[in-house]
Amino acid sequence: MSKKLVLFCDFDGTITEKDNIVSIVRKFAPPECETLIEQILTQKITIQSGVGQLFALIPSDKREEIIQFILEEAKIRDGFPEFIRFCREEGIEWLITSGGIDFFLEPLLAPFDLAGVPLYCNGSDFSGERIRITWPHSCDEHCDNGCGMCKTTIIRRYDPAQHYRVVIGDSITDLAGAKIADYVIARSLLAQKAAELQLPHSTFSTFHDVITVLRDLKQEVS
Template identity: 55%
Template sequence: MTQKQRIIFCDFDGTITVNDNIVAIMKHFQPEGWETLVKQVLSKEITIRDGVGRMFALLPTSRKDEVIDYAIRNVKLRDGFRELLDYCRKEQVTFLVTSGGIDFFVYPVLEPFDIDKDRIYCNGSDFSGASIRIVWPHACDEHCHNDCGMCKTTIIRRYPREQYERILIGDSVTDFEGAKLADLVFARAQLIELCEELGLNYKPFESFHEVIQGLEETR
């Protein structure tokens, strides 16, 4: 029997990075009404796409340079990320970044790691109007009705279970639906609770060194 090709779908905010960059931006710039929107997204009162779009619409484009500079400078990468990428290249594991984050900080932060742009999925941004507008190049397909913004399940479904061992690495609400489709989940924070609740096959992690160890143990 032919061995399945391993493929990793890795979240960015709170996973590749230690902090959640969207929340960090909002906390720093404090636009009126942002806290309510975050709570509504986390409680699923509103969709991720609606919430993130409305949060950034609170920020004027006149502050574009400040927002971008803060977002990039504020990032702290999780320990072991480069080693995980090296491991994936050595073991021929396909590594995709599937991020609900925004292009203006995701691309610059990942640039030193030589990840092909076509393997980075994230939301876009438009600074041409009075306020920041988020654009959604990877919206939900006909199988997903959660209005995700950057739909992780749509990306995952492009890699059939019969051919791929689908591995998800994540931490939060944007990873919940994708985790249900994965063969193996590396989880932290809120995602651990979901995996426990649904009985999903998961391993907890805090650094990517633990992910590498888990990948070796499950070869």
């Protein structure tokens, strides 16, 4: 039986060339942020705990300054507009599943025609003295990783008997989802982990590479 291709695409370090959370906290948080970043990447603390602690180091009145900084700093990965068009033309369902934060994701994505593409990310609250991250898409009963924005919870909503589930990502925040997906399109740390765990995967540098992989996958699963 043929399956429907569905894509779960990361944002930071995938749609953008750099991890925007790391860029923001290194610019606006005090030096102790480096210890937290290292603890997140080495899985010594959960992503939810680490990201929450990182943004709690930054005053809320920096909101507009952070947005302006990230609009100037972030670079969208080559081929992303073509990827959007390819998915639309081929009728491929895809979602943006990001451990990033709404207040900087939405301005970065605003220039693109993403009508009908769901965006799952973390929220933000600037009502207090320090930035507070909110978690509208936290882990379900099947996950205890403290993901913050739980990608496996989103992926599990798609029946593997009917869907061929593909994770596109780059980092530790994508690893749990990659482990339960049918296929992984990876770069950086996620590519390294996928190889170590012998997960079915391809690597990418640009979204042109992603399109090439998807063309082949679509033929295989249709």
